[in-house]
Amino acid sequence: MYRAPVDEISFTLKYVAGLQTAMDEGRLGDLSEDLVDAILTEAGRFASEEISPLALAGEDGTPLSDGVVTTPEGWKELYQNWIGGGWNGLTGSPDFGGQGLPMMLSIAASEMWNGSSMAFSLCSLLTMGAIEALEKHATDELKSTYLEKLVTGEWTGTMNLTEPQAGSDLNALKTRAEPVGDGTYRIFGQKIFITYGEHDFADNIVHLVLARLPDAPAGTRGISLFLVPKFIPDADGVPGARNDLFCSGVEHKLGIHGSPTCTMIYGDGSRGDTPGAIGWLIGEENKGLACMFTMMNNARLNVGIQGVAVADAAYQHALAYAQERTQGRAPGWTGEGMSPIIEHPDIQRDLLTMKAMVQASRSIAYCCAHAIDMADAAEEQGEADARKFWQERANLLTPIAKAFSTDIGVDAASIGVQVHGGMGFIEETGAARLLRDARIAPIYEGTNGIQAIDLVMRKLPQSGGEHVLGYIAELRDIAADVARRNSPEFGTTADRLEAALDDLEDATRWLMAAQSEGKVSEALAGATPFQRLFGLAAGSVYLAKGALAEAGDGNEPRRIALCRFCAENLLGETSALRQAVTGGAESLFNARLALAV
Amino acid sequence: MYRAPVDEISFTLKYVAGLQTAMDEGRLGDLSEDLVDAILTEAGRFASEEISPLALAGEDGTPLSDGVVTTPEGWKELYQNWIGGGWNGLTGSPDFGGQGLPMMLSIAASEMWNGSSMAFSLCSLLTMGAIEALEKHATDELKSTYLEKLVTGEWTGTMNLTEPQAGSDLNALKTRAEPVGDGTYRIFGQKIFITYGEHDFADNIVHLVLARLPDAPAGTRGISLFLVPKFIPDADGVPGARNDLFCSGVEHKLGIHGSPTCTMIYGDGSRGDTPGAIGWLIGEENKGLACMFTMMNNARLNVGIQGVAVADAAYQHALAYAQERTQGRAPGWTGEGMSPIIEHPDIQRDLLTMKAMVQASRSIAYCCAHAIDMADAAEEQGEADARKFWQERANLLTPIAKAFSTDIGVDAASIGVQVHGGMGFIEETGAARLLRDARIAPIYEGTNGIQAIDLVMRKLPQSGGEHVLGYIAELRDIAADVARRNSPEFGTTADRLEAALDDLEDATRWLMAAQSEGKVSEALAGATPFQRLFGLAAGSVYLAKGALAEAGDGNEPRRIALCRFCAENLLGETSALRQAVTGGAESLFNARLALAV
CATH class of the missing domain: 1.20.1410 (I/LWEQ domain)
Incomplete structure (x- = not known):
C-alpha cells in the first residue's frame, strides 16, 4: 500500500526545487523549515493512513440514480476529515480562511493525496481551480458568498468546458447564457466529462461554466464564464433553492472509478422554478477564456503531479512485490531456494527506471511550483523583472510538468504491472488499477x-x-x-x-x-x-x-x-x-x- | 470495428516472410497462391463479420457458479460456427482431420481472430498447443482417442503449468501424480491462471497438466506431463464419467474479460467416484518439461501475433476516429470549420508510429512462422543442414516475435487511447478495452x-x-x-x-x-x-x-x-x-x- 514519500518530497522541494534558498532569502514570508516539515509529515500521515486504506473502495464506482450520485463507501467521511484538517485551504487566501502557503507545499501535499487515490483527490483539484478563478476575477460580492466555503472545502467546485462537439477546441462551444436584467443570467446547455459534477461530499457544488452570450462574437472571443451553483445561497449564505441543473449521466471509464465523471444538463426546466440555470458572470463578458486559463494553468501542474504520484505508487507497489516474490535463482544468489525477483538484473532495471523517472518528473513539477511562488513573491515586492522572469519560467515548465510527468505515470504503471507478472493482470493485486488510473492524466486538462x-x-x-x-x-x-x-x-x-x-x-x-x-x-x-x-x-x-x-x-x-x-x-x-x-x-x-x- | 487487413497480411506473407518463394520452390507441397488467397479472404471475412460484432459481448465476463462457467452471449454459437468452418484444424495433421497447412497461414489466420477478439481466440490457441504436444509425444492410443476431437475443435485443450508458488520457475511445482498400476495416474493439486480451464464451448476439455511422480528428482527434471480430461471418454470415444477436477474460481482481470482464467482443483474427491483426477502420461516420465516446451514454443509465436493483432486493431480504431473527429484548424487546412484531427501533424505522428510498428512486428512474426515451416519442410526432405539452419532461425526469432510484438501491442493500444482524447477513457468507445486486453500479452507464455x-x-x-x-x-x-x-x-x-x-x-x-x-x-x-x-x-x-x-x-x-x-x-x-x-x-x-x- 502507498506510503507518502515524505523524505524524498522534502529533499526535492528544499534542494532541487529551491524551497530552502527561497526560505533562507525570505522570499516566502515567515515560512520556516519547521513548519514545512510539520506540514509534510502530517500530510504524509493523512495520505498513508487515512486515504490509502480507502482507495480500493473507489473501484465500486459512483452509481447515479435520479440525478443523485453515491460516492464510494467511507469517502464522504474521509472528505469531511480531510477538509477538517484544513488541507483544502493550503494555498487559499487568508482573507477567506486559507493558509496562504506557497504552491510548492500545495503540490507536495497534492502528490501525497494523489499517490493514495487519484480518484478521491480529483475533487479538490477542481475546487482549487475554482478558488483561483474567483480570487482573480470575481466580484467582491461573489467572493464573499462563495470563496470561504470553497477555501474550507465545505463546498466544492467544478470546471465546465467540454461539450460533445467541443473538446480541445472551444470555438465550437454552444452552451448559451441569457442576461435576465438583474445581474444574473440563465444558462442553457449540456456539458460532458464534468469531474465531480455531482456527489454527496458537500452541501453545495459551485459550477464554473463556459457559455456564449446572445450576439457574442463567434469563436473563443465570444465565450464568457459563469458561476452556477447547485443550490442558490440565501441571504445568510446557506444553500437554498435548487438551481435548474442536474447530472444526467455518469461515465463508465477505464480508471479513476471513484471519481464521478458527469454529464451536466443546464436549464432544461426539470429543476428549479423557472427554466434556465441561474448564473453570475465571472470577469468580463466574452473574456471567459482568460478566466478559465487561470484555472487551467495550475490545474495542469496539478495533473502533472498526479502523473508523478501514480508513478511513485506503482514503483512502491512493484518494489514491495519484487522483494517478496521468489522465482528462479539470480546469478550470484547464495541464499537458499529461489531468490526474490529483485535479485534479477532485469527486474532491477525495471525498478530503477521507474524510480529515476519518478524523481525526474517530480523535480520538474516542483521546480515549476517554485517558479510560480517566485513570480508571486516578485509581484508582491513589485519586482517587475523578476516577476517576468519567474512567470516565464512557470509558463515554460508547466506543459512539461503536465505532459512529461503524466507520460511517465503511464510508463511506470505499465512497468509496474509487468514486474508483477501474472499477478499484475489480476485486479485485486492493485497494480492494474494504477495503470487504469494513470491513463487519464495524459488526456485531461489539455x-x-x-x-x-x-x-x-x-x-x-x-x-x-x-x-x-x-x-x-x-x-x-x-x-x-x-x-x-x-x-x-x-x-x-x-x-x-x-x-x-x-x-x-x-x-x-x-x-x-x-x-x-x-x-x-x-x-x-x-x-x-x-x-x-x-x-x-x-x-x-x-x-x-x-x-x-x-x-x-x-x-x-x-x-x-x-x-x-x-x-x-x-x-x-x-x-x-x-x-x-x-x-x-x-x-x-x-x-x-x-x-x- | 476491426476489419481483418487481408491485403496487408497477404503481402507480408508473400513478399516479406517468403511464402511466395517457398511456394515457387515447391517447399510447401502443392500449396498454391489461389488456395492461400482463398483461405486468407475467408478467414478475413469470418473475423470481420462474425467475430468482431461479438467482441464487446465479452466484456460481460464469464461468471462461475457451482463449477460451471458461462461464456459471453453468442460465443458458444460463434465457436461452433468457427470450428464448423474448419478453422481449428488449419495446421493439424491430415491423419486426424486437419488440413496440414503451413504455420504461416495459421499465424495469419490467428492474427485475424485475435484482431477481432483476443479473449475469444485464446481458446483455440491453447487447443493448438495441446494438439502439438499430443502429435509429438503421446502414445498412439491417446492420439486415436483425443487428437481428432482436438483438431476439429470439438474438444478443447488447456495448459496447466502455474501454481501459486510456481510461475516462471517450475522448479517449485507441487502438483503430484500417483501411478495406479493400470497405466493411469491419479493427479492431485491446484493450478492457477488456466485459460479456458472451464467453459461451455465444447463437450469435453482436455487438460495437459504438469505434475511430479513419487520419488521424482527435485527441480524441473522431476516433472511429468499428463493428459487429464474433464470427462473420461468411453470405449466409443464419447465423453463419459466425470473426472475428479473442477474450476474453483475465475479471476477478475484487467482485460480479456471474455476469456475465463480458472483456478483448477485436481483430485480433491469432490467430483468423480474415487479421489484423484485420472490422467495419462504424455511422453516419458520426468520429461514433461520437454513436452511442455513443444506446446510453449509455438504458443509464444501465437502470443506474439496477439500483440500484432491488438496493435493493428488499435491502429484501425484510432485512424477511423481521427478521420471523423474534428477539432481545431490544422496548419494548411482549407476546409470549412474545424479540421479532422488526422490533419494535425502530431496525430499523424501517432498514427504513423502505430502503423509502422504494426507492420514491423507483423513481419518479424511471419518470418518466424516461415522459419518453422522451412524447418519442417527440410525435415521431411531429410535435409539436415537446412533443418538445423531453419530451426535455429525459428529459435532466434521466437522470443523477439513474442516480446517485441507484445510490447508494441501495449504501446500502440496506449497511443490509440491518446488519439481518442477524452473519449479514449470511456469504455464504450472501445479503445480502452484494447489497452486492457493488450496488457496481458507481455506477461503470459513467459x-x-x-x-x-x-x-x-x-x-x-x-x-x-x-x-x-x-x-x-x-x-x-x-x-x-x-x-x-x-x-x-x-x-x-x-x-x-x-x-x-x-x-x-x-x-x-x-x-x-x-x-x-x-x-x-x-x-x-x-x-x-x-x-x-x-x-x-x-x-x-x-x-x-x-x-x-x-x-x-x-x-x-x-x-x-x-x-x-x-x-x-x-x-x-x-x-x-x-x-x-x-x-x-x-x-x-x-x-x-x-x-x-
Whole structure:
C-alpha cells in the first residue's frame, strides 16, 4: 500500500526545487523549515493512513440514480476529515480562511493525496481551480458568498468546458447564457466529462461554466464564464433553492472509478422554478477564456503531479512485490531456494527506471511550483523583472510538468504491472488499477499533444527565445558542476548530461528557426518528441542536482547512483528524439499516404 | 470495428516472410497462391463479420457458479460456427482431420481472430498447443482417442503449468501424480491462471497438466506431463464419467474479460467416484518439461501475433476516429470549420508510429512462422543442414516475435487511447478495452523479461554465435539493396538502417563476449534493451524489404514512405538501446542501493 514519500518530497522541494534558498532569502514570508516539515509529515500521515486504506473502495464506482450520485463507501467521511484538517485551504487566501502557503507545499501535499487515490483527490483539484478563478476575477460580492466555503472545502467546485462537439477546441462551444436584467443570467446547455459534477461530499457544488452570450462574437472571443451553483445561497449564505441543473449521466471509464465523471444538463426546466440555470458572470463578458486559463494553468501542474504520484505508487507497489516474490535463482544468489525477483538484473532495471523517472518528473513539477511562488513573491515586492522572469519560467515548465510527468505515470504503471507478472493482470493485486488510473492524466486538462503545441508555439518564443536558452544554460551549469566534481561514482554522467543538453539546445534552436521561417507544420510535427526530450534532459539534470546536494552529507551515495543509472541507461534517448524533431518532419508528411488504407 | 487487413497480411506473407518463394520452390507441397488467397479472404471475412460484432459481448465476463462457467452471449454459437468452418484444424495433421497447412497461414489466420477478439481466440490457441504436444509425444492410443476431437475443435485443450508458488520457475511445482498400476495416474493439486480451464464451448476439455511422480528428482527434471480430461471418454470415444477436477474460481482481470482464467482443483474427491483426477502420461516420465516446451514454443509465436493483432486493431480504431473527429484548424487546412484531427501533424505522428510498428512486428512474426515451416519442410526432405539452419532461425526469432510484438501491442493500444482524447477513457468507445486486453500479452507464455533472457542466453550462442551473425548479415544485404536503389523517396533510410544494424551487431557481439567471459549478470542486465533493439532493427529492415518489393509495382510508394518515416523518426532509438546494453550494467548494479528506500 502507498506510503507518502515524505523524505524524498522534502529533499526535492528544499534542494532541487529551491524551497530552502527561497526560505533562507525570505522570499516566502515567515515560512520556516519547521513548519514545512510539520506540514509534510502530517500530510504524509493523512495520505498513508487515512486515504490509502480507502482507495480500493473507489473501484465500486459512483452509481447515479435520479440525478443523485453515491460516492464510494467511507469517502464522504474521509472528505469531511480531510477538509477538517484544513488541507483544502493550503494555498487559499487568508482573507477567506486559507493558509496562504506557497504552491510548492500545495503540490507536495497534492502528490501525497494523489499517490493514495487519484480518484478521491480529483475533487479538490477542481475546487482549487475554482478558488483561483474567483480570487482573480470575481466580484467582491461573489467572493464573499462563495470563496470561504470553497477555501474550507465545505463546498466544492467544478470546471465546465467540454461539450460533445467541443473538446480541445472551444470555438465550437454552444452552451448559451441569457442576461435576465438583474445581474444574473440563465444558462442553457449540456456539458460532458464534468469531474465531480455531482456527489454527496458537500452541501453545495459551485459550477464554473463556459457559455456564449446572445450576439457574442463567434469563436473563443465570444465565450464568457459563469458561476452556477447547485443550490442558490440565501441571504445568510446557506444553500437554498435548487438551481435548474442536474447530472444526467455518469461515465463508465477505464480508471479513476471513484471519481464521478458527469454529464451536466443546464436549464432544461426539470429543476428549479423557472427554466434556465441561474448564473453570475465571472470577469468580463466574452473574456471567459482568460478566466478559465487561470484555472487551467495550475490545474495542469496539478495533473502533472498526479502523473508523478501514480508513478511513485506503482514503483512502491512493484518494489514491495519484487522483494517478496521468489522465482528462479539470480546469478550470484547464495541464499537458499529461489531468490526474490529483485535479485534479477532485469527486474532491477525495471525498478530503477521507474524510480529515476519518478524523481525526474517530480523535480520538474516542483521546480515549476517554485517558479510560480517566485513570480508571486516578485509581484508582491513589485519586482517587475523578476516577476517576468519567474512567470516565464512557470509558463515554460508547466506543459512539461503536465505532459512529461503524466507520460511517465503511464510508463511506470505499465512497468509496474509487468514486474508483477501474472499477478499484475489480476485486479485485486492493485497494480492494474494504477495503470487504469494513470491513463487519464495524459488526456485531461489539455492532451499531452496540446501541451506540446503550447510548449513549442507559445513557450519557446517567450522573450524572443532568450528565456528557454537561458534555462538551458542554467542546466548546463549543473552539468558542469558534475564534471567539476570529477567523482568516479558519477561514471560518465557529466558527458551524458552535456550530450543530452546539446540535443535539447539543437532541437530548441531548430524549432525556433522553423517558426521564424513560417514552417509551422514542421515545428508542430516535432512538438511531441521535443517535449519528451525536454523532460528527459531537464529531469536528468535535476537528478544530478539532487546528487550533488547529497554528495557531501556522508550518507550512501544513492542519489549519485540513481543519477548515473539514468544518465548511462535512459538518457541516450535524447539523441533519437532530436533526430525526430530536426529531421523527421519531411518523412512524416510524405508518409501521410501510408495512412490512406 | 476491426476489419481483418487481408491485403496487408497477404503481402507480408508473400513478399516479406517468403511464402511466395517457398511456394515457387515447391517447399510447401502443392500449396498454391489461389488456395492461400482463398483461405486468407475467408478467414478475413469470418473475423470481420462474425467475430468482431461479438467482441464487446465479452466484456460481460464469464461468471462461475457451482463449477460451471458461462461464456459471453453468442460465443458458444460463434465457436461452433468457427470450428464448423474448419478453422481449428488449419495446421493439424491430415491423419486426424486437419488440413496440414503451413504455420504461416495459421499465424495469419490467428492474427485475424485475435484482431477481432483476443479473449475469444485464446481458446483455440491453447487447443493448438495441446494438439502439438499430443502429435509429438503421446502414445498412439491417446492420439486415436483425443487428437481428432482436438483438431476439429470439438474438444478443447488447456495448459496447466502455474501454481501459486510456481510461475516462471517450475522448479517449485507441487502438483503430484500417483501411478495406479493400470497405466493411469491419479493427479492431485491446484493450478492457477488456466485459460479456458472451464467453459461451455465444447463437450469435453482436455487438460495437459504438469505434475511430479513419487520419488521424482527435485527441480524441473522431476516433472511429468499428463493428459487429464474433464470427462473420461468411453470405449466409443464419447465423453463419459466425470473426472475428479473442477474450476474453483475465475479471476477478475484487467482485460480479456471474455476469456475465463480458472483456478483448477485436481483430485480433491469432490467430483468423480474415487479421489484423484485420472490422467495419462504424455511422453516419458520426468520429461514433461520437454513436452511442455513443444506446446510453449509455438504458443509464444501465437502470443506474439496477439500483440500484432491488438496493435493493428488499435491502429484501425484510432485512424477511423481521427478521420471523423474534428477539432481545431490544422496548419494548411482549407476546409470549412474545424479540421479532422488526422490533419494535425502530431496525430499523424501517432498514427504513423502505430502503423509502422504494426507492420514491423507483423513481419518479424511471419518470418518466424516461415522459419518453422522451412524447418519442417527440410525435415521431411531429410535435409539436415537446412533443418538445423531453419530451426535455429525459428529459435532466434521466437522470443523477439513474442516480446517485441507484445510490447508494441501495449504501446500502440496506449497511443490509440491518446488519439481518442477524452473519449479514449470511456469504455464504450472501445479503445480502452484494447489497452486492457493488450496488457496481458507481455506477461503470459513467459514474461518478456524471460524471453529476453532466452534470447541472450540460449539463442545468441546457437552455432557458436554464427547463426545470429549470419542473420544480421542477411539484414545488411537488404539495407544494401535500399542503398543501391538510390531513390530519393527513401530519404536517408539506407544510412539509418546501416546505423541500426551496426548497433545491433555491436550489442550482439558485446553480449556474446560477456557470456564467454562469464559475465552472466552483465549479459542479463542488457537483455531487455537488447530485445527491443533487435526487434526495432529487424522490423525496420523488413519494412524496407516490403518497400523494395512494392517499388516496382506502379502503385503509390506508400510502403517506401512508411519505411522512411520509421527510419527517420523511430529508428534512432537503437543507439540509446546499444548504449544501455554495452555500457549500462555497471551503473545498474551500483544503483541497487537506490532501491533500498
